[in-house]
Amino acid sequence: MRSVARRVTAWAGDPWRPPVVLAMVTWVYILWSIVPVLIAVQFSFNSGRSRSTWQGFSMRWWWGDAQRSLFHDPALRQAMINSLTLAGLTMVIATPLGVGLALGLARWRGRTARASNLLMLVPLSTPEIVMGAMLFLVFDNLYTSIPLGRPAMLLGHVTFSVSYVVVIVRGRLLSIGRDLEEAAQDLGATPVQALRTVLFPLLGPAVFASLMIVFATSIDDFVISAFLSSDLSSETVPIKIYSNVRGSPTPALNALASAMLLGTTVAIALAVLSLRFFRRGARGSAVEDFARLDI
C-alpha cells in the first residue's frame, strides 16, 4: 500500500508527466460543445414528430413529408432562400468596400485617416443589440424610403461586415509590405498598374477568405436581421429558428438548422483552404492562422 501511495505522489509531483487532468478537461469540453449539436442533427432524421424522443430513422422531415418537410414547406424554403440571398449579396458588396478601406487606411496619414480608422473599429466592438436598435430607428425614422425587410437587412449586414474585411485584408497588407509595389513603380508602372498587377494578385487569398467569412457571419447573424426584418416574407433561417423553437415545431426545424450548418461549414472550409494555399511553405498551419484572426 505504502509503495502505491508513494508512486502516486511521485507521479503527481513529476513536472514532466503528461497533463492527464488538463487533457481530460479539454476533451470533455469539446464533447460538451459539439455533441448536443450532433444530437440536434440526428433528430432531423427522426421518424416521429418528437424532437426529444428517438423513434427511428427516416428522411420524412427532409423531403418525405409532402407538406411539412424542409423541401416542401414553402415557409422553410423561403427562409433558406432569404438567408442565402442575403449572405451572397452582403458578401459581394461588403468585400470590395472593405478592401478599398483597408488599402486606403494603409496608405493614408493624418487626422482624417485616424478618424476613419476609429470609425472602422467602432462597429467591431458595438454590441449587436445596440447596432440593431440604431439601424432600426434610422430606417424607421430617417431613411423611410428604404423599407424594413430585405433592403434594410442587406444594408445592415454590409455595415457590420465591412470591418471584418478591413481587419483581415489589412493584416495581409502589412505582412506583404510596400517593397514589391515600389519596385513595380520603379520599373515604370503607374500607381494604378502597380495596384492591379502586383498587389491585387497577392491579396487574392485574403480577399477570398474575407468573402467566405462575410458569407458565414451574415448567414449566422440573428440580431441585426431580427431588428430589420418586416414580416414573414423576409425571415431568415435564424429568425425562423428563434420564432419556432418554443412553439411546437417538428423536426423539420432541425433539418433547416442542419442544412444551414452544412452551408456555413462549406464556406469556412473554403476559407481555411484558401489561407492554406496562400501560406504554402510557411510554418504552422492554416487553422492556426484562422484561430488568430481574433474576430
Add this chain to the structure above:
Amino acid sequence: MLAAPGVVWLVLLFLVPFYAILAVAFGDLDPIFGNAVPVWSPFGWDFTLFTEIVERVFGGELGQVFIRTFVYVGLALTISFLIGYPVAYFVSRHAGRRRGLLLGLLLAPFWINYLMRMLAWVNLLQEDGYVNDAIAMFGVDRGSWLDGRSFTVIMGLVYGYVPFLILPLFAALDRIDQRVLEASRDLGMGPARTFWRVTLPMSRQGILAAGVITALPMTGDYYTADLLSGSPRTSMVGNQIEFYLFEGSQKNAGASLVLVLSVFLMVAMAYYMWSTDRTTRELR
C-alpha cells in the same frame, strides 16, 4: 480615394444611425398617439423622458433588470474562464501533434449557428429529453428546466460564449515563450508556482481581451434568455430593449435604454478597439 466608399458607407449607416438613437431618446412624444417623434436638431432636445428612464434604472424596477444582467454576465464569465482557461492552456502547450485537430474542434462552434446551438439544448432539456433521461437513471426526479430558471439561462450563456473566450486566451498563451517557463523551472519553481508567478501574469492581456470580447455581446444578449426561459423572472437588459422597441412600441424608452447600456459598456468597448488596433499593428 479607394477608402472613400467604405468611409461614406460607415458614416451613413453607422454614425447617422447612432445620431438617430439620440434624436429618438431626446425627442418628443406625439400628443395624440403617444409614439416617439424624433427631434433632429440638438437645440430642440428635451431630456425629461430620458431622465425618467435613468431614474427608473437607478432605483426603479429597471435597476433590477440591470443588476440581474450584470450578475448573470459575471457568473457566466467566471464559469467560462474556469472552463476556457484550462482548455486554452492545454491546447497551446501540450496538444502536441493533435494541435491542428484540437484547434479545428475549438473553432467548430463558431460556424454552428448560435440559435442552432440553443435549439439543441431546448431539445435536450425537454421534460422527456435526454438530460432528464440521464438524471433519471441515477434515480433523480425529472426536472423542468425551461420554465424560467436563472441556472438554465446562465449555463446557456456559458455554452454560447465559451468559444469566443477560448480563442483570444489561446492566442495569448501561445505567444508566451516556452523558454521563459523552462527558466522558471530551472530557477527552482515548481509547476504551481511557475503558473502563478509566470504564466498567469504573462497572459493577463489575453484574459482582459477575452473577457471584453465575451462580455460585450453577452450583456446585450436577449435571445438566450428568451429561448431557454422566456419568463420575465430572467429578463435581461436586452429583453427590455427588445420589448420597448417592438412589443411595447415605446421607442423613446428603448432608445434611452440603449444609450444607458452603451455608457455602461463604453470602457469595455474602448479597450476592445484599442487591443484590436494593437494586434493589427503588431503584424507590421
